[in-house]
Amino acid sequence: MSEQSGAQAMQFGIMSVSDITRDPTTGVTPSEQERIKATLTIAKHAEEVGLDVFAIGEHHNPPFWSSSPSTFLAALAAQTERLIVSTSTTLITTNDPVRIAEEYAMLQHVSDGRMDLMLGRGNTGPVYPWFGQDIRQGLPLAIENYALLHKLWREDVVDWEGKFRTPLQGFTSTPRPLDGIAPFVWHGSIRTPEIAEQAAYYGDGFFANNIFWPKEHYQRLIELYRQRYAHYGHGTPEQAIVGLGGQVFMAANSQDAANQFRPYFDNAPVYGHGPSMEDFTEMTPLTVGSPQQIIDRYAAMREHYGDYQRQLFLIDHAGLPLKIVLEQLDILGAEVVPVLRKELAQGRPASVPDAPTHAARVKAEFGDGPTRQARPGANRGDNLTGDSPYEDTPAPAGAAFGLSRKGA
Amino acid sequence: MTLRRIAVVSAGLSNPSSTRMLADRLAAETVKALRLAQGPDGEGIEASVDVIELRDYAHDITNNLLTGFAPPALETAINTVVSADALIAVTPIFSTSYSGLFKSFIDVLDPDALTGKPVLIGANAGTARHSLAIDYAIRPLFAYLHADAVSTGVFAASSDWGGAGDDVAPLAKRVEKGAKELAQSIARRDAATAADPYDPATYLGEGRSFGHLLGGLAGE
Numbered sequence: 001m002s003e004q005s006g007a008q009a010m011q012f013g014i015m016s017v018s019d020i021t022r023d024p025t026t027g028v029t030p031s032e033q034e035r036i037k038a039t040l041t042i043a044k045h046a047e048e049v050g051l052d053v054f055a056i057g058e059h060h061n062p063p064f065w066s067s068s069p070s071t072f073l074a075a076l077a078a079q080t081e082r083l084i085v086s087t088s089t090t091l092i093t094t095n096d097p098v099r100i101a102e103e104y105a106m107l108q109h110v111s112d113g114r115m116d117l118m119l120g121r122g123n124t125g126p127v128y129p130w131f132g133q134d135i136r137q138g139l140p141l142a143i144e145n146y147a148l149l150h151k152l153w154r155e156d157v158v159d160w161e162g163k164f165r166t167p168l169q170g171f172t173s174t175p176r177p178l179d180g181i182a183p184f185v186w187h188g189s190i191r192t193p194e195i196a197e198q199a200a201y202y203g204d205g206f207f208a209n210n211i212f213w214p215k216e217h218y219q220r221l222i223e224l225y226r227q228r229y230a231h232y233g234h235g236t237p238e239q240a241i242v243g244l245g246g247q248v249f250m251a252a253n254s255q256d257a258a259n260q261f262r263p264y265f266d267n268a269p270v271y272g273h274g275p276s277m278e279d280f281t282e283m284t285p286l287t288v289g290s291p292q293q294i295i296d297r298y299a300a301m302r303e304h305y306g307d308y309q310r311q312l313f314l315i316d317h318a319g320l321p322l323k324i325v326l327e328q329l330d331i332l333g334a335e336v337v338p339v340l341r342k343e344l345a346q347g348r349p350a351s352v353p354d355a356p357t358h359a360a361r362v363k364a365e366f367g368d369g370p371t372r373q374a375r376p377g378a379n380r381g382d383n384l385t386g387d388s389p390y391e392d393t394p395a396p397a398g399a400a401f402g403l404s405r406k407g408a
Numbered sequence: 409m410t411l412r413r414i415a416v417v418s419a420g421l422s423n424p425s426s427t428r429m430l431a432d433r434l435a436a437e438t439v440k441a442l443r444l445a446q447g448p449d450g451e452g453i454e455a456s457v458d459v460i461e462l463r464d465y466a467h468d469i470t471n472n473l474l475t476g477f478a479p480p481a482l483e484t485a486i487n488t489v490v491s492a493d494a495l496i497a498v499t500p501i502f503s504t505s506y507s508g509l510f511k512s513f514i515d516v517l518d519p520d521a522l523t524g525k526p527v528l529i530g531a532n533a534g535t536a537r538h539s540l541a542i543d544y545a546i547r548p549l550f551a552y553l554h555a556d557a558v559s560t561g562v563f564a565a566s567s568d569w570g571g572a573g574d575d576v577a578p579l580a581k582r583v584e585k586g587a588k589e590l591a592q593s594i595a596r597r598d599a600a601t602a603a604d605p606y607d608p609a610t611y612l613g614e615g616r617s618f619g620h621l622l623g624g625l626a627g628e
Binding site for chain 1: 618
C-alpha cells in the first residue's frame with residue numbers, strides 16, 4: 001500500500017451529513033441522484049487534493065440520502081487509491097450488530113483495509129421505532145450492540161444472548177476481518193459521558209462532533225475519555241486516540257468568505273434563523289474566513305483537547321453547490337491542511353500514537369510475520385462442532401485430519 | 409449559620425415589570441422567613457438571591473431552542489437556576505397560562521434539572537379572574553418536572569397593588585404565606601450539591617466500571 005497507510009501522525013479529511021438542501025441563492029434543490037453523484041465527486045476530489053479520510057453519515061429520512069453508507073463507501077473505495085473511507089456515524093442502536101459486522105468486514109476486504117467505522121446513536125427519534133427499537137433504550141442498545149459487534153469480529157464462532165437481539169448459537173460472521181484485524185472503531189458523541197467511557201473501556205477511538213457546541217462541552221468529554229482510557233490500562237491519557245469534527249468556509253479574503261457563506265449559514269437546517277453567523281462562529285468551531293484564519297483556529301485545537309489523531313471538516317452541507325465545495329477542497333488541500341500538518345506535528349511528543357491505519361495495526365499484531373488468512377474448512381455442514389470453521393494460513397500439517405489450528 | 413442560594417426567575421416582558429415586583433417581594437419575604445427558620449445547626453438560615461429576568465435572555469433562549477446549546481450568558485443563568493437550593497418562578501398570565509418565554513426557558517433546561525427542587529410559584533395578571541391559572545396551568549408543569557412546588561402559589565392582580573385589592577387575604581399576607589412554606593421546604597433539606605455528570609461515579613455509580621453497564625455480558 002502507499003505511504004498513506006504508513007505512519008502518519010494525523011489524518012485530515014471531510015465528513016458529510018448527506019443533506020439535500022435547497023441552495024438559498026438560486027432556489028434550486030438538487031435531486032437525490034445529483035447529490036449522490038456530487039458527493040462521490042467531492043470524496044474523490046478529497047483524495048486528489050491530498051486529504052486522507054472521507055466519512056459519511058447514516059440517515060433514514062429525507063432530506064438525507066445516505067441510508068446505505070457501506071454501499072456508497074464500497075463504490076468510493078473502488079474509485080480511489082489512498083483515501084480511508086469511514087462512516088460518521090453508523091447507527092449502533094438501530095442496526096443489527098450482525099449486519100454491521102458483515103457489511104463493514106466486507107467493506108474492509110474490498111477496500112484493502114482502507115476503512116474504519118464510527119458509531120453513533122442517531123439524530124432523530126423516529127428512527128428507533130422504524131427499526132423496531134425503543135428510543136428510551138438508546139444507551140443500553142449502544143452498549144449491548146457494540147459488545148456483540150466487538151465479539152463477532154474477534155471470535156470465529158459466537159454464542160450470544162442479550163436483551164435486544166435474537167440469541168445466537170454457534171454463529172460465524174462472514175467474511176472474517178481482513179488479515180485477522182477488526183476494523184478500527186471510533187465512538188462518536190456530542191454529549192454522552194457513557195459513550196466516552198465505552199470508547200475508553202475497549203481502547204477504541206473517541207470522536208467528538210466538535211461542530212454544534214462550544215468547545216467546553218467537548219473538552220470535558222475528551223478529558224473524561226483520556227482519563228478512562230488510562231484507567232482501563234490502554235496507555236497514558238495522552239495516548240488515547242482522539243478525532244475531532246469541525247466546519248469551515250474559506251476565501252482568500254475573509255470578508256468574501258463571510259459574504260459568500262452567509263446565505264447558506266442563515267438558512268442552514270441546523271442553525272439557520274437562529275444566532276448570527278458572527279455569534280455562532282465565536283461560540284463554536286465553525287470558522288468562516290481566510291485560510292490563515294482557519295489555520296489559526298484549528299492549530300489551536302490541540303491546546304483545547306491535547307494532541308489528536310484525526311480532523312474531519314464538514315464542508316458540503318446547507319445547499320452549497322458542487323462547484324463551491326470543490327473550490328473549498330482545493331483551498332483545504334493546497335493552503336490549509338499542509339500548514340496544519342506541519343504546525344500540529346511541531347512539538348508533538350513521540351509517545352503520542354499516530355493515526356490508526358490497517359497497515360499499522362496489522363504490524364502491531366503480527367510484526368513482519370504472515371497475517372491471518374481465514375479459509376473455511378472443507379465439508380463443514382455446521383460450525384457448532386470443532387474448534388473453528390476456519391483453517392488459517394498456512395494450513396498446519398495434519399489439518400486435513402481435523403488438527404486445525406484454533407482461530408485468531 | 410447555614411448559607412443557601414435562591415434563584416428567582418421573572419418572565420415579565422416590560423420594564424419596569426409588575427411580575428418582577430411580585431418576584432422581588434416573594435424573594436425578600438423568603439429570605440426573612442429563612443432567618444427565622446431553624447437550620448441543621450439550630451441557627452437561622454442566611455440566603456442569597458440571584459434574580460434572572462428572562463427578557464434579557466429572550467434571543468439566547470430562542471437560539472438555544474434552534475441550536476441545542478446555550479450561549480454563554482444564558483448558560484450562566486441556567487447554571488444559577490439548576491444549582492440553587494430553591495427556585496421562585498414568576499410569570500405573567502397570557503391566554504390562561506404561563507407566558508411563552510417562561511415555557512421556552514423551562515424547555516431549555518435539562519428535564520431532570522429541577523427534580524426535587526423547592527419551588528414557589530408566582531403569577532401576575534390584570535384581573536383576579538385568572539388566579540386559578542397557577543393551579544391548572546403552572547403547577548402541572550412543575551409536577552411533570554418532579555419539582556417540589558409548595559402548596560401556596562401567589563397570584564397578584566393589578567388591583568392587589570392598591571389598598572382595596574383583597575381585604576380578606578391581602579397580597580402581603582399571601583406573599584408571607586408562600587414565602588414561609590418555601591423557607592420551611594428549604595430548611596428541611598441539606599444544601600444543594602451539584603453532581604458532575606462527567607464524573608464516572610455519577611453515571612456508573614460509586615466504585616463501578618463500564619463492565620457494570622454491560623451487565624452480565626462482561627461477567628461483572
